[in-house]
Amino acid sequence: MNTSAAAASAPNPTAALRMLAYSSLGLVMFFLPVEIAGKTTILFDHAATWLATQQRPLAIAFVLALMAWGAASPFIKGSWRASTTATVFSALKVLGLVLALMYLTGTGPAVLFQKDMLPFLFDKLALTVGLIVPLGAVALAFLVGFGLLELVGVLMQPVMRPIWRTPGHSAIDAVASFVGSYSVGLLITNRVYLEGKYTAREAAIIATGFSTVSAAFMIIVAKTLNLMDAWNFYFWSTFVIAFAVTAITAWIPPISRMDNSGGVSDTLPVGRSRWQAAWDAGMHQARSAPSLWRVLSENLRDGIAMASAVVPTILAVGLIGLLLARYTPVFDLLGLLLVPFVWIAGLAEPMLTAKALASGLAEMFLPAIQLKGADPVVRYVAAVVSVSSVLFFSGSIPCVLATRIPLSLRQMVAVWFVRTVLSLLMAAAIGHFALAQGWIA
Numbered sequence: 001m002n003t004s005a006a007a008a009s010a011p012n013p014t015a016a017l018r019m020l021a022y023s024s025l026g027l028v029m030f031f032l033p034v035e036i037a038g039k040t041t042i043l044f045d046h047a048a049t050w051l052a053t054q055q056r057p058l059a060i061a062f063v064l065a066l067m068a069w070g071a072a073s074p075f076i077k078g079s080w081r082a083s084t085t086a087t088v089f090s091a092l093k094v095l096g097l098v099l100a101l102m103y104l105t106g107t108g109p110a111v112l113f114q115k116d117m118l119p120f121l122f123d124k125l126a127l128t129v130g131l132i133v134p135l136g137a138v139a140l141a142f143l144v145g146f147g148l149l150e151l152v153g154v155l156m157q158p159v160m161r162p163i164w165r166t167p168g169h170s171a172i173d174a175v176a177s178f179v180g181s182y183s184v185g186l187l188i189t190n191r192v193y194l195e196g197k198y199t200a201r202e203a204a205i206i207a208t209g210f211s212t213v214s215a216a217f218m219i220i221v222a223k224t225l226n227l228m229d230a231w232n233f234y235f236w237s238t239f240v241i242a243f244a245v246t247a248i249t250a251w252i253p254p255i256s257r258m259d260n261s262g263g264v265s266d267t268l269p270v271g272r273s274r275w276q277a278a279w280d281a282g283m284h285q286a287r288s289a290p291s292l293w294r295v296l297s298e299n300l301r302d303g304i305a306m307a308s309a310v311v312p313t314i315l316a317v318g319l320i321g322l323l324l325a326r327y328t329p330v331f332d333l334l335g336l337l338l339v340p341f342v343w344i345a346g347l348a349e350p351m352l353t354a355k356a357l358a359s360g361l362a363e364m365f366l367p368a369i370q371l372k373g374a375d376p377v378v379r380y381v382a383a384v385v386s387v388s389s390v391l392f393f394s395g396s397i398p399c400v401l402a403t404r405i406p407l408s409l410r411q412m413v414a415v416w417f418v419r420t421v422l423s424l425l426m427a428a429a430i431g432h433f434a435l436a437q438g439w440i441a
Helices: 003-009 013-031 043-054 056-077 084-105 118-144 148-164 170-179 182-194 200-209 215-224 228-249 274-288 292-327 330-344 350-361 366-370 376-388 396-401 409-437
Strands: 034-036 039-041
Touching: 013 043, 013 118, 013 148, 013 274, 034 043, 043 056, 043 118, 056 084, 056 118, 056 292, 084 118, 084 292, 084 396, 118 148, 118 182, 118 292, 148 170, 148 228, 148 274, 170 182, 170 200, 182 200, 182 292, 182 396, 200 228, 200 409, 215 228, 215 366, 215 376, 228 376, 228 409, 292 330, 292 396, 330 350, 330 409, 350 366, 350 376, 350 409, 366 376, 376 409, 396 409
Parallel strands: none
Antiparallel strands: 034 039
């Protein structure tokens, strides 16, 4: 046994207690749904909901402060000059702050105040993300700061690496996204990437493949499309389809061509079993981690920085996308690219369905709104594709751009198209079978 392995495996009750206690608390906060006031979700989502509803003036003031800092910081730091993309998104952040002030003061054209425009974007997206990301960042300290990430990483390596081309600890990202939200998943991904535990390609696979909307938001989609009677079937089939699509996109361009240098080694230490190596890795992190208060403060700082960059962008980009979807033929034209695949899938009204699915690039909820009166298979496909396509302009794309993960806008749109095509073909095949079996109606 080498010296480092011997040291890691040496009895250390304090480190073991630190890893088990803090990691257990992180697991409870992230993965244990709790029912409070008739709503079942994870704890810090409850906290965000309570702040947004019971302490709304305080929540709005906090989110506005985030947006103001997010809009001002690129100009204070001079980062708006870094590239054309940086300049554009710096301007969008300023626009997002202006739109928030317009919404809160009731100033502006009536079209912006329709319930699925600024009210939806601010109350359901901007306010929620602005609260969840900082709260999630604090909870994240317990989940990934004291050894659980390293322990799970070694145990899951034989599953994650050959299928999804990612290290074992990416399994935590995947589950956190489904149970929490894409913003929390991306917060984890960015943090781990900056620590050098993901390569650029691995971080891109996770950001575009696992960081989808939460199970809580899937319930809203299922209710809109009248699929709650088949909730378990919808949830688990969507889970399988989303991860199957990710297993394909990880092996094809543009992601397959990204830099894969660095990351973590897959090799087990000599003389150690996989469980022993996992325990050693977790114990080493538990011993070497800074104090709890330092980890909490660093995570809170990172969460506030990410939220300040994302929230104003969500408002600006989301509104532009919604206006384009409603008043221009942009997504109609994009939908034409999907028509052949919708036709191959045997879905009713291929043109209408394709255009609705294409609008998901602007906001993942749009296909559900437009297809809620369609036949059962189309409704099921819309519900699956909304989640499995992962990327959309009103939420996840600005979140990715706010991280250090080297994904361009062009690459993300390309990944969205591939994911949408694969998802609709898989969902259609399963949907036709489910209809024949009477699982959906």
